[in-house]
Amino acid sequence: MSDMTEHAFVRQELVAERAAPVRTTGFVGFLRTRLFNSPTNILLTVVSALLLWFTVIPSVKFLLIDAVWQGDDRTACLAKPGSVVGACWPYIQAKFAQFIYGFYPEAQRWRVNLTFLMAAALLLPLLIPRAPAKTLNAGLFFIAFPVVAYFLLHGGGIRGFAITWSHDVLLALFDSIADIGRKLASASAVLPMVVGKGLVYLASILILLLTPIAWLRDLIQRSASEVFADLTVTAVLVSLILFFLAGGIRNGWRALFTSLATFACIAIVIYVMRLDRGGLPVVDTRQWGGLLITLVVSVTGIVASMPIGIALALGRRSTIPLVRVFSITFIEFWRGVPLITVLFFATYMLPLFLPGNFTIDGLVRVLIGVALFAGAYNAEVIRGGLAAIPRGQTEAASAVGLNYWKTTGLVVMPQALRHVIPGLVNSFIALFKDTTLVLIVSIFDLLGQLRASFADPVWATPNTLFTGFAFTGIIYFVFCFAMSRYSLFVERRLNAFKRH
Numbered sequence: 001m002s003d004m005t006e007h008a009f010v011r012q013e014l015v016a017e018r019a020a021p022v023r024t025t026g027f028v029g030f031l032r033t034r035l036f037n038s039p040t041n042i043l044l045t046v047v048s049a050l051l052l053w054f055t056v057i058p059s060v061k062f063l064l065i066d067a068v069w070q071g072d073d074r075t076a077c078l079a080k081p082g083s084v085v086g087a088c089w090p091y092i093q094a095k096f097a098q099f100i101y102g103f104y105p106e107a108q109r110w111r112v113n114l115t116f117l118m119a120a121a122l123l124l125p126l127l128i129p130r131a132p133a134k135t136l137n138a139g140l141f142f143i144a145f146p147v148v149a150y151f152l153l154h155g156g157g158i159r160g161f162a163i164t165w166s167h168d169v170l171l172a173l174f175d176s177i178a179d180i181g182r183k184l185a186s187a188s189a190v191l192p193m194v195v196g197k198g199l200v201y202l203a204s205i206l207i208l209l210l211t212p213i214a215w216l217r218d219l220i221q222r223s224a225s226e227v228f229a230d231l232t233v234t235a236v237l238v239s240l241i242l243f244f245l246a247g248g249i250r251n252g253w254r255a256l257f258t259s260l261a262t263f264a265c266i267a268i269v270i271y272v273m274r275l276d277r278g279g280l281p282v283v284d285t286r287q288w289g290g291l292l293i294t295l296v297v298s299v300t301g302i303v304a305s306m307p308i309g310i311a312l313a314l315g316r317r318s319t320i321p322l323v324r325v326f327s328i329t330f331i332e333f334w335r336g337v338p339l340i341t342v343l344f345f346a347t348y349m350l351p352l353f354l355p356g357n358f359t360i361d362g363l364v365r366v367l368i369g370v371a372l373f374a375g376a377y378n379a380e381v382i383r384g385g386l387a388a389i390p391r392g393q394t395e396a397a398s399a400v401g402l403n404y405w406k407t408t409g410l411v412v413m414p415q416a417l418r419h420v421i422p423g424l425v426n427s428f429i430a431l432f433k434d435t436t437l438v439l440i441v442s443i444f445d446l447l448g449q450l451r452a453s454f455a456d457p458v459w460a461t462p463n464t465l466f467t468g469f470a471f472t473g474i475i476y477f478v479f480c481f482a483m484s485r486y487s488l489f490v491e492r493r494l495n496a497f498k499r500h
Helices: 003-005 026-035 039-065 088-102 106-127 134-154 162-185 190-221 226-245 253-272 293-315 321-335 340-351 360-389 392-397 406-417 421-441 447-451 466-496
Strands: none
Touching: 039 106, 088 106, 088 293, 088 447, 088 466, 106 406, 134 253, 134 293, 134 406, 162 406, 253 360, 293 321, 293 360, 293 421, 321 360, 321 392, 321 421, 321 447, 360 406, 360 421, 392 406, 421 447, 421 466, 447 466
8 A cells, every 4th residue: 555655656746738629519529520631732722712703703804794674775884984785684584575485466464374373383382202192193284284284275176186186197197198198009019019909908898887986076076065074975985985994894893983073173174274165376496485385395394304215214224136126226326326416307297207297396396305305315324223123033032923014103213213213304404495496387485485585676785695695594593403402302212322
């Protein structure tokens, strides 16, 4: 005990002061650890700050500080001695309606506003994860809304449904096949003669199919309301087919009632919009323009290209040689030509392949071309996601008795789409910006309307050009940035990159 007391250490002087600890939290800590923690980072920070200084500051000065906010013509935006004039915002105010609606008649622009409102009201609940009734909402947005939006924007009424449509299509197909068959049969070569006679026989078979449809159409045309009579016959036929396909008396009642309820809703829409009496005044698609065209082309392309891409991706991985070869050929062909060529082909060449009495609106042809073009690119993105799924997933699904379609729809495809969210959104953003190419086929989208507005001498100033492109650039950035941020939100929610 005495030894321990004798050798115990007792400090006789104060400890020397230590240097203050390096601060690693807060703003100062962020600067020290992220921006100035090494010579390389210091150089990069200085260069980045200089770039921001020479780009952001002049942009803010041009768009906000030195901008002109009020005026009636170009004189308000002309530079005066000793002053600097920035963006000419009165020009944007004067041309704002043109940028949004194009040449859409002013008295009918409420239809465009109502379409935008309906789209927002149906789309926002789909984007909110916890919103209820997702299935009903998706059905309304992807199926009902495009039809209602078409009749709102284009106007006009309904000629008929399945009976009238099938009669017209079969009649046009009969005329085309019979005409080709007669021309080939009159040729001197043996093979064209045989082929021509075969086509004539095929046309005769179509005539047999056309006879009962023609009888039903004549019966419908003698009714008081042709549209509702055709709708009633179509509803009965479709509902009975779904009833028997779903299991008949034992299991088909749900499909029957769902079909009848759907046709009842269609009848209500027809009655409210007076589609059986001509509907709203017709506004030709050549009068559409501005942001309306940009959204119509981009949204239609994005929505329509997804099922096309999924089908092509599955077809390219199919074990059936014919399906695989067709999918590969389709994808490589559409990816091998630029979008400008596709738009020219859809606008000017596609009508040459259609029957003489069958026409397709110019905007619809563009939409078809854009959807097929984007679908080919989405197919490769989705195929990459399918390749990332281990084979054990498919084998496990087969082990529990799932067939190919259930395995693909419930097991493989959901996982594949989770992996390719960044690639798909990248394709969607590129498609949204590529809508500006429709200007070359005389369809004036947002950028096309901007270029058309430059021809107005009332607003011809040196800053008008820069102001217009800045305004449209902001619009494109807002939409693209919103898609990008929402895709990041979906990735985090689905844990797309989490490995269990």
